[in-house]
Amino acid sequence: MMSVICVVASLAHIAFLSLLVSAGATSLAWVNVGSVFLYGLAYVLVQRRVLVWALNLIAGEIFLHGVLASWTLGLEAGFQFYILLIIPVGMLTDFMRLRLRALTALAAGVVYMALDYWLKGHQPPHPLAAQTAQGLYYFNLAVTLVILGFLAFIYQRLVGQAQARLQHLACTDPLTQLHNRRFVMDVAHREAAIFARSGQPLALIVADVDHFKRINDEHGHEVGDAVLTAIAAVLRTEVREVDHVARWGGEEFLVLLPGTSEREAQVVADRLRRAIEQIRPSADCGPGGLSMTLGMSVLQPGETIAQALARADKALYQGKQSGRNRVILASPA
Template sequence: MSGLSPRDPVKYVRDLVNTLLAGTNTTGVFLGLLSAVTVIAAVAHLAFIFLFDSVGVAWMARGNVASVLVYTLSAMLIQNGRHFIAMGLIVGEILLHGILSVVVIGWESGFHYYIILIIPVAILSNMHATWQKVSAAIAVGLLYMGLDFVFRDARPLEDLPHTMLSGLHYFNQASTLIILGLLATVYYRLVASAEARLRLQACTDPLTQLRNRRFAMEVAQHEAAVYERGGRPLALVLGDVDHFKRINDVHGHETGDTALKAVAQALRDGVREVDHVARWGGEEFLMLLPSTEQDEALRVSERIRDAISKIDLVHNHQLVPISITLGVSLLSPGETVEQALARADKALYQGKQAGRNRVVLAGQAA
């Protein structure tokens, strides 16, 4: 897919943010990030179990078993849509674990670093108003600074050897940096995925799921540039569903929509993967056939015309006839895409005047 250059950057960013934060399940960017937090944190606390057990602090090891269970429960709650409860458990565990560790084994242990991780999670949260997120981030920052002021030089309840404290300090420092890096990576991938979906949505017709006029013109301009550089030829086929207004008037707009989707499917089925099919507007469709000469373009168009005429669409036990008229043009040297499309449109009009349900080749460019 070619890149899109939105004309209105503000609207584009607003739509992107809405897409990223939409939904109430784990497909949202924040909920995907929150799910990643539970996995990363559970793995980190598993490491703490063995760490504290190896240094002889059994009660801290047991505490980390409880932490692993908290993160496991949080992951289950996220999967079941209990996002607020899960986030509360995660934040509560980080705060309790960090504060207790600082009080019991001292500031030098470095467990306070994990409290900082709450700030990016709070900022990225889509569950609260902006002022609430900012307030939460400020509160966590003030709490961290308060802990630093009170416990940096305070004597811990549990005296551990200096070498052990130093090891814990650097272990926790490294773990915090790794977790931040992992969260940033996960967030980047989630954002990239959401942006790709938004771009796809921006160039897709919602009814037929074909590419829309905007995308088709971008592709046509690209193929025209390839042709001008001595590359492959380009055939353009413009089609219009015959008597579509009659279908809507007699059988209703729902049947009309069904007819358009059936035509779109026939067009998709009738072309190669390298070809492009777009809804040009209303009941009009455009096919772009790269590397296609005149005879092949006519054969493809005739095959598609025949397939569409055989569509069985029934409404109220009555067969609804569907047919299409197609105008075919090949891009000529020095000709613009707009000029080639105009010739295809003229051929299409000639086909309509001649009785519809036919393929007409456009005259050569002057």
């Protein structure tokens, strides 16, 4: 936002140079040259992320130039409108304290009203022809409105991006970047509603990493996190786009397979199990590969998601008890 303001303001000041010279306001024209230099410097500071100094330069230039131009050419030229731009620019920045931003906005409002009060009826040193003054007035008003519209657009875009980031954080496990438990349960309930209406099957797979506690105990949590991240990537690549993979908790994962029959789900679950076996941990994990035990259920008529999950979880426990690294189909409800 600040970069665009610097570029637009520099071009506007360059465009005003010939007008000021022709009006005999050469001193103000030299001020314009200095303004172009200040906006160029502010642009460099923005690119280098020295944002506070850049904002101070922009606000200071707008204040001084607005006052000088209004005094030199009169309020009829409309340069006082630019002072109002300090209010949204200052309030939209998030790298300054709120009190300082509020004071800057208040100062802009006070200066604008003071100019409007003191310069009414003032005879400027370099008065413009009535037609020229009127054209310049509406040009400056139009530029101010365009910049305000641009700032509103930027604000709306920033708010949208912030909302998207918050939604992503609320729905995503920070370690594996898979969906989290809360999100996948919402999806599961929606898919259950589709099953109730149309009969489209829904399969659920609960998967648990075998001997994961041993990995953490012997090699540390950093290695354990790397293992979970690798497993998450494999699970995500081995299912369809319409399927959902989530971190269920700890070393457990949940896979939802909409529109998948019991037989098809067994094929998918066994493919996932074999894919996990192909992961080769780093040397830090010691010898041996990874494995997972998977419990699977298919939602039954009249059954809730919680009940289907409980059956899948019970099947997972049976798989752990019978030797791990296998797929166990849950008993019917």
